[in-house]
Amino acid sequence: MNNNADLQGQGPGRTSIPEPEHDATILVVDDEPELSRALSKLLGRNGYHVLTAGNGEEGLAILRREEIHLVLSDLQMPRMGGLDLLKAAQVVAPNTEFVIITGHGTIETAVGAMRAGAYDFIEKPFSINTTLKVVRKALEKQHLIAENRDLRKRLAEIQGVNEIIGNSDVMRQAIDTARQVAGSSATILLTGESGTGKEVFATAIHGWSDRAKRTMVRVSCAALPENLLEAELFGYEKGAFTGAVARRKGRFEAANRGTLFLDEVGEMSQTTQVKLLRVLQENVIERLGGNEPIPVDVRIIAATNSDLPVMVAEGSFREDLFYRLNVINLELPSLRSRGEDVVLLSNFFLQKYNEKNGKQLAGFTPGALEVMAKYAWPGNVRELENAIERAVVLSKDSVVDVDVLPNSVVMGRQRYDVVNIPVGTTLRDAEMQLIQATLDSAGGDKETAANILGIASRTIYRKMQ
Numbered sequence: 001m002n003n004n005a006d007l008q009g010q011g012p013g014r015t016s017i018p019e020p021e022h023d024a025t026i027l028v029v030d031d032e033p034e035l036s037r038a039l040s041k042l043l044g045r046n047g048y049h050v051l052t053a054g055n056g057e058e059g060l061a062i063l064r065r066e067e068i069h070l071v072l073s074d075l076q077m078p079r080m081g082g083l084d085l086l087k088a089a090q091v092v093a094p095n096t097e098f099v100i101i102t103g104h105g106t107i108e109t110a111v112g113a114m115r116a117g118a119y120d121f122i123e124k125p126f127s128i129n130t131t132l133k134v135v136r137k138a139l140e141k142q143h144l145i146a147e148n149r150d151l152r153k154r155l156a157e158i159q160g161v162n163e164i165i166g167n168s169d170v171m172r173q174a175i176d177t178a179r180q181v182a183g184s185s186a187t188i189l190l191t192g193e194s195g196t197g198k199e200v201f202a203t204a205i206h207g208w209s210d211r212a213k214r215t216m217v218r219v220s221c222a223a224l225p226e227n228l229l230e231a232e233l234f235g236y237e238k239g240a241f242t243g244a245v246a247r248r249k250g251r252f253e254a255a256n257r258g259t260l261f262l263d264e265v266g267e268m269s270q271t272t273q274v275k276l277l278r279v280l281q282e283n284v285i286e287r288l289g290g291n292e293p294i295p296v297d298v299r300i301i302a303a304t305n306s307d308l309p310v311m312v313a314e315g316s317f318r319e320d321l322f323y324r325l326n327v328i329n330l331e332l333p334s335l336r337s338r339g340e341d342v343v344l345l346s347n348f349f350l351q352k353y354n355e356k357n358g359k360q361l362a363g364f365t366p367g368a369l370e371v372m373a374k375y376a377w378p379g380n381v382r383e384l385e386n387a388i389e390r391a392v393v394l395s396k397d398s399v400v401d402v403d404v405l406p407n408s409v410v411m412g413r414q415r416y417d418v419v420n421i422p423v424g425t426t427l428r429d430a431e432m433q434l435i436q437a438t439l440d441s442a443g444g445d446k447e448t449a450a451n452i453l454g455i456a457s458r459t460i461y462r463k464m465q
């Protein structure tokens with residue numbers, strides 16, 4: 001489980017919200033085994049999950065891979081001391097609360113630790129009551145902050161709903177359908193090329209649904225190897241595999257009464273597909289290493305840019321799972337199929353990146369607009385957004401001109417030139433027309449044309465004679 005948090009790009013920011021009184025995991029870091037054993041026992045008896053580490057380094061390793069709500073750490077330890085651990089924890093596990101354990105006469109250092117961000121300190125030898133009180137309060141604070149963060153995130157999700165830009169017929173239809181189906185709990189499969197806004201739509205659908213009160217949890221099925229993905233989705237019991245030193249809830253449980261966004265679902269292995277199918281059929285999950293079914297109420301929005309029907313035909317995606325996911329299919333249009341939205345989107349992104357970069361570009365030159373309108377945008381909205389961001393950063397004028405657009409966009413303008421060859425044309429003539437058109441679009445450059453056509457340039461010379 002070492003890097004799963006990193007792979008998700010979310011780090012321990014994913015710390016779930018435990019009920020303040022129980023279900024919290026506490027890490028005790030102390031080099032005195034006796035003391036650490038006594039503390040563990042006390043905390044364990046009071047319903048907390050407890051992990052222990054003998055020094056700061058060990059503690060940090062655990063913080064990297066486990067979901068810890070509170071650290072109780074000694075100050076003076078060999079290897080990495082408590083203060084250094086605190087500083088590192090603020091980076092790798094910013095949502096974890098920290099309480100310092102101090103020996104007699106080190107109060108000053110403890111106060112220093114609090115200034116550095118520790119919630120409180122307890123003094124050795126500690127009283128049971130004080131310790132439990134401090135722990136409870138620290139966890140309450142952690143809980144409140146986590147709840148707050150969650151609320152802010154949901155607010156952002158709801159506000160994000162306004163940001164589906166598009167006024168073309170295809171886009172309006174897609175938005176209408178999304179609004180219509182948002183209210184139900186039906187599984188939705190979002191399909192479409194890369195960068196067409198699948199995640200944008202998933203976020204919007206969640207925001208429009210009754211589940212918006214709860215969170216939308218995102219999992220990319222492509223980011224993790226099979227066993228890590230399963231651990232991530234279903235969670236695990238302590239001891240389920242080497243390294244599973246504490247119980248951990250999975251994303252399904254985290255998404256309970258909310259939405260689970262399963263991105264790149266086509267990348268899921270066959271075994272995981274079977275497990276997912278079962279969850280969809282029975283609405284229960286089992287943690288890895290556990291055998292108790294846990295009911296979950298989760299709305300699934302899946303997304304993919306692979307062709308699932310083809311994968312089903314080839315046998316790499318289960319047909320039964322496909323039908324389960326494809327209850328409602330929303331196919332997002334490519335940007336080139338809704339060319340009229342390019343101007344709208346460009347202006348939206350111009351505004352966005354003006355603000356971000358403290359610039360005041362007023363718009364686009366007719367030349368720039370023409371180039372953008374002709375380009376095919378294989379990377380869709382994402383590619384357009386990146387192009388505009390780049391243009392805003394590079395531009396020294398008051399408007400965006402062709403010179404700050406990416407080369408690929410400027411060069412690609414001929415890209416969709418079409419050769420119209422009527423039936424009845426000989427192969428020889430058809431070939432000549434295609435070669436001529438390709439040469440034209442490559443500006444007469446025989447090398448480039450040959451590359452595009454997949455033939456040697458001397459073949460072009462030969463054919464041209």
Ligand SMILES: Nc1ncnc2c1ncn2[C@@H]1O[C@H](COP(=O)(O)OP(=O)(O)OP(=O)(O)O)[C@@H](O)[C@H]1O
Binds near residue numbers: 198199
């Ligand atoms: N209709 C839209 N209005 C505004 N911004 C959009 C729209 N569609 C996409 N975007 C922006 O384009 C980028 C790509 O969108 P998104 O991540 O949703 O695409 P995707 O379909 O999930 O792509 P991929 O298949 O590569 O994951 C994001 O920055 C998103 O904000």
Ligand SMILES: [Mg+2]
Binds near residue numbers: 198
């Ligand atoms: Mg995506």
